[in-house]
């Protein structure tokens with residue numbers, strides 16, 4: 001068996017300049033060590049994690065902290081739950097507050113879509129699920145999941 005080739009999750013280059021083991025990830029899918037790679041081509045960051053025979057990789061951004069080591073935010077590739085255009089989603093809020101979570105166990109990140117200007121919430125523990133989300137009119141850090149719409153689907 002050959003080792004999985006590590007490629008940049010932004011530009012697909014297989015060259016990287018730096019590698020850091022066991023970095024802290026704010027919104028990790030699984031509680032396993034994550035390795036961070038910095039791309040030699042575009043300079044952006046990618047995260048890799050593996051457990052047993054499985055592995056996943058995703059884009060990452062650095063969250064710098066004063067006097068402490070950086071945290072990293074995983075950016076999962078999800079399609080917009082409203083319009084389906086995945087390439088234009090950007091993380092807006094990590095560990096967002098959800099008024100009506102599908103499960104209390106789950107944590108949610110909010111992604112904003114630049115194509116339709118709407119929000120998609122993802123829960124990412126183990127499997128990734130995407131939901132249509134709307135922001136509260138008054139409390140902008142509060143979001144609602146469109147769970148009923150899903151249940152009505154035939």
Ligand SMILES: [Zn+2]
Pocket residue numbers: 008009010011012013039040041042043044
């Ligand atoms: Zn790259």
Ligand SMILES: [Zn+2]
Pocket residue numbers: 080081082083084085113114115116117118
């Ligand atoms: Zn959209």
